[in-house]
Amino acid sequence: MSPTKKPEDLRSARWFAPDDLRSFGHRSRMMQLGYAEEDFRGKPIIGILNTWSELNSCHGHFPERVENVRRGVLASGGFAVEMPALSVDESFTKPTSMLYRNMLAMETEEMIRCHPLDGVVLMGGCDKTTPGLLMGAITADVPAIYLPAGPMLRGNCAGRILGSGSDAWKYWDERRAGNVTDEEWLGVQGGIARSAGTCMTMGTAATMMSIAEALGMTLPGASSIPAVDAGHQRMATDCGRRIVDMVWEDLKPSDILGEAAFHNAAKVAMATGCSTNAVVHLIAMARRAGVDLTLDHLDALGRTTPLIANVRPSGKDYLMEDFYYAGGLRALMKQMEAMLDTCVVTVSGKTLGETIDSAEVYNDDVIRPLSNPVYKEGSLxxxxxxxxxxxxxxxxxxxxxxxxxxxxxxxxxxxxxxxxxxxxxxxxxxxxxxxxxxxxxxxxxxxxxxxxxxxxxxxxxxxxxxxxxxxxxxxxxxxxxxxxxxxxxxxxxxxxxxxxxxxxxxxxxxxxxxxxxxxxxxxxxxxxxxxxWTAPEPRYQRGWGYMFSKHVTQADKGCDFDFLERGFGEAAGEPDIF
CATH class of the missing domain: 3.50.30.80 (IlvD/EDD C-terminal domain-like)
Known part of the structure; x- marks a missing residue:
């Protein structure tokens, strides 16, 4: 795509370009950070929104990935700033990480709006970080690219391949039945999660990263790369390069996320054997984008979309590492190309059809042809x-x-x-x-x-x-x-x-x-x-929980807040006073 912006058109120029007292203060504070004016003035300023924390094992590699992204941004003539975002880890957050998905979405939207950012790289992967980041970026609508954390390596214990989550439930039932010893249980505990990265089954994390790619919000093939593969580092650097070009091209989420993109994503989700959580998050993201996606739409798409990814838990034999080696999501989308709208644009600047044109399946038991599905209908x-x-x-x-x-x-x-x-x-x-x-x-x-x-x-x-x-x-x-x-x-x-x-x-x-x-x-x-029937007492009397309880919608509407959906009212603009 051809550049449409000039340096004076950059959003960040509102902070740094004018010869006035406010902009003097902004430039002064950048110099306080050790930067010269030529480091940041007239260049796209890229926010790297990082959902890392020391309690989020899925994102344990993100500090290194920030530097990979920064390298790409600098190589393309941009200026990168890391912006910590709510981590929303799945394993430790109580009572549930879902309570905080909307908090991350609000934080993402407001961080973009109130800072001098021309574009953003969204770093997520653990279940709620993908929809939370994308929901906020959709509403803020500046150029954005999603960097998926990627799955962890296969689990292993005593020569047995373990799938995160799925095998935990299986072995726990056997332990409750008295069939698993303390030593065997400890071996499963230590072998089921062996590296940084998200669950390596087609759980919610892998599902949502796949949906992000099917929506066109990741670089081609990005969603399937294992977290600790060297290709993941290269992909992160490519994200940094590409987001700078997207700023000059003014390619925004609103240019990508129309009805066709969401229908593509729903079909791809069904074909992968997706998590049931995909329903809630897809509907929430679609409503943010002004797309009418309902349970009935999803059921209709599911009835006509075969499940072709033989990946646990819907599949029987393989994990995400195998899926990657078999060709990954690009190969799966190539298998079902006739079912997709391949004319939609993606963050790569190319159409979906162009991004999957050269994709191949290297193991047709992992990624099945439509003629030999794992299940004749979609997974939901x-x-x-x-x-x-x-x-x-x-x-x-x-x-x-x-x-x-x-x-x-x-x-x-x-x-x-x-x-x-x-x-x-x-x-x-x-x-x-x-x-x-x-x-x-x-x-x-x-x-x-x-x-x-x-x-x-x-x-x-x-x-x-x-x-x-x-x-x-x-x-x-x-x-x-x-x-x-x-x-x-x-x-x-x-x-x-x-x-x-x-x-x-x-x-x-x-x-x-x-x-x-x-x-x-x-x-x-x-x-x-x-x-x-009498109504029970409310769960919360104050704080975030109180706000959540007053405004969250029901499951069939995506559990977003009523005042954040696109149809509720116009989003607040940026401050006029600088």
Missing amino acids: ALLRGNLCPDGAVIKPAACDPKYHVHEGPALVFDSYPEMKKAVDDETLEVTPDHVMVLRNAGPLGGPGFPEWGMLPIPKALIKRGHRDMLRLSDARMSGTSYGACVLHMAPEAFVGGPLALLKTGDTVRLDLPNRRLDMLVDEAEIERRKAA
């Missing part, structure tokens, strides 16, 4: 019914097919501690036909929409050899999870959704082919229960 299905009138999500390929049509008695829990105590009780009266239900775990009830949806199989069933059962909740679950789990039931129980009216012993029916989930309870009885 959206349900409706009298238990979830505003929708719910299930991952059909990751659960036993016998549960695709199932009817059984409900076993209802009002809180996670109550559920946890029950499932560890070996005398619990439960059968494989029971439907376990956890409620009050949604955006408001959790609070924050925690990943509690993969409910543990009761020990009483594990002892009898059962490893799956139908489970319902208004919670999310980890993208590395598997099993017959219905999630994101909306509206949530905490606000009086129908899930709040279900009782232990009621019959629940799942009909996946017809996308239905219902309680087989007389309508008059449902109305009586509804009239008797």
